[in-house]
Amino acid sequence: MKTALLKNKGFIALTIFFSLIVSLGSVLVAVLLQRIIDAAVKGNMELFQQTLFISVFYVPLLGLFGYLYSISSKALIRGWTVTLRENVFRGILRRDFEEFSKTNTADYLSALSNDIKLIEENYVQPLLLTLQNMIIFVASLLLMLFISPLVTGILIGCVVLLFTVPTLFGKALQKRQKAVSIQMSLFTSKLKDMLSGYEVIRSYSMSHHVEKIFAQENETAANTKFTADRTLALNEGISEILGALTQFAVVFIAAYLILTGKLSAGSLVALVQLSNGFVGPVMMIMQNVPRIQGVKPVVERFNALADYENDVFEGKIQPAFHHKLEASQLSFAYTEGRNVLSNIDLTLLKGKKYALVGPSGCGKSTLVKLLTGCYAGYDGTITYDGVELKQLDRAGVQQLSSTIHQQVYMFDTDIRDNICLYESYSEEKIISAVQKSGIEQVISQLPNGLSSAVGENGSNFSGGQRQRMAVARALIRNLPILILDEGTSAVDMQTAYEIETRLLAVPDLTLITITHNMNPDVLGLYDQIIYMEEGRIAGMGSFEELLQQHERFRKFITLDTLEAI
Structure with missing residues (x-):
């Protein structure tokens, strides 16, 4: 007042x-x-x-x-x-x-x-x-x-x-x-x-x-x-x-x-x-x-x-991600006494590709949200190039990563604004993002092209089309970390495979994919598979290593593949 x-x-x-x-x-x-x-x-x-x-x-x-x-x-x-x-x-x-x-x-x-x-x-x-x-x-x-x-x-x-x-x-x-x-x-x-x-x-x-x-x-x-x-x-x-x-x-x-x-x-x-x-x-x-x-x-x-002020994220240090993002003894609970994550130790190296897999409710999305500064009340440490997250400028941390969400939200404006999110990008960058996302063919058939209205929460488009727009929204920013939170779940398997393989081929991009898609051809392209159970990391390694050495992962993959069939 x-x-x-x-x-x-x-x-x-x-x-x-x-x-x-x-x-x-x-x-x-x-x-x-x-x-x-x-x-x-x-x-x-x-x-x-x-x-x-x-x-x-x-x-x-x-x-x-x-x-x-x-x-x-x-x-x-x-x-x-x-x-x-x-x-x-x-x-x-x-x-x-x-x-x-x-x-x-x-x-x-x-x-x-x-x-x-x-x-x-x-x-x-x-x-x-x-x-x-x-x-x-x-x-x-x-x-x-x-x-x-x-x-x-x-x-x-x-x-x-x-x-x-x-x-x-x-x-x-x-x-x-x-x-x-x-x-x-x-x-x-x-x-x-x-x-x-x-x-x-x-x-x-x-x-x-x-x-x-x-x-x-x-x-x-x-x-x-x-x-x-x-x-x-x-x-x-x-x-x-x-x-x-x-x-x-x-x-x-x-x-x-x-x-x-x-x-x-x-x-x-x-x-x-x-x-x-x-x-x-x-x-x-x-x-x-x-x-x-x-x-x-x-x-x-x-x-x-x-007058709300966040009394946890008070850091002023500008964040950098040149080497690694690390979590040590990380635990988190939404309600007291019920941990969603317990004693997580994890190191993510710049430019590497990681797939987070595991049963529903095991804490995959929560872990990624913690790593990117969405939640504050955690125990343990999260560091970017050795600097604790709570000491970093919060807005700066948010500028290090972009996310393709499973539940895509569309603002009630046109396609261009929903991809650019009111920021200025060259036509070349917009076209490149549109092509990589697989939405180019849909937009080309619209009378107003990128200026076409999406409707309330994208009501003028199907779920798959909205998800492709979300992919373009993330790609156009060209940030060092990209999070794919079931980001291709609403598209067909062929399109999902194409999008994911394109992302995996970007050399300097650190890709963190939360997925239930147990396609061995795709999972085999990741540098590391992080397998989670009940809020803990149960196993880490390449797809082949986990298949050979981790029985529970092998059972999870088999059951999931059978359910998909």
């Missing part, structure tokens, strides 16, 4: 300046009304003409400054919310895979949409209104003291009573606003889950059941918000009643002073007008303070997202 304020300090200064002028100007209207009424009652034509002349210029000028205040405040709110979203989004992206995965993505979506709206409506806008009304309150108080200290003293006594309202509703509203934020996050999560499962819903005729779940969640979310709104309404209602009683007290006391000859008729009008500028702001403040307090948990959640 502080960063958002500092970034928009120009708009803050303008808003405060115009707010000051508008607030003071609205208070001084009472003086003009006093002069008009006194001139009419006393029959003073000269005073009447002077006041009329001033009013002709004063009112439009006040309207102009009101417009400028409205524009500057809206520009401030726009800048504030834009900065808040940017800060939160940046904070989300600073998380490593482990931290990111701990929170449902729907919570992030809710923070960037629902919570932003809550903060705008219940924090930023009330804060600006409170500031403006405080200026009006102070100016009205000073002018009322000048006109009638007695009426002002009685009015202050009534206002003290109004100040008790926030203490009655502040904590209750804070609790209810927090519940609204949590419930909207849950609602967004359920909604995302349902829409993501659209294909299953339609395939299994679940529409009626899902509609019922949606109706329940929708009702719960609406009721939770309504509970908070009821508390707000009660707070506002009591404030309105107390405010009205206060104004009646002012009118009756001022009327009594006129009857006793201690106050002019113009002063009565001025006092009534000023009491509106005295009680009205107090009521607004009383209504807005609980709203500001109520949204405090949401603001704290926002700050936690925006």
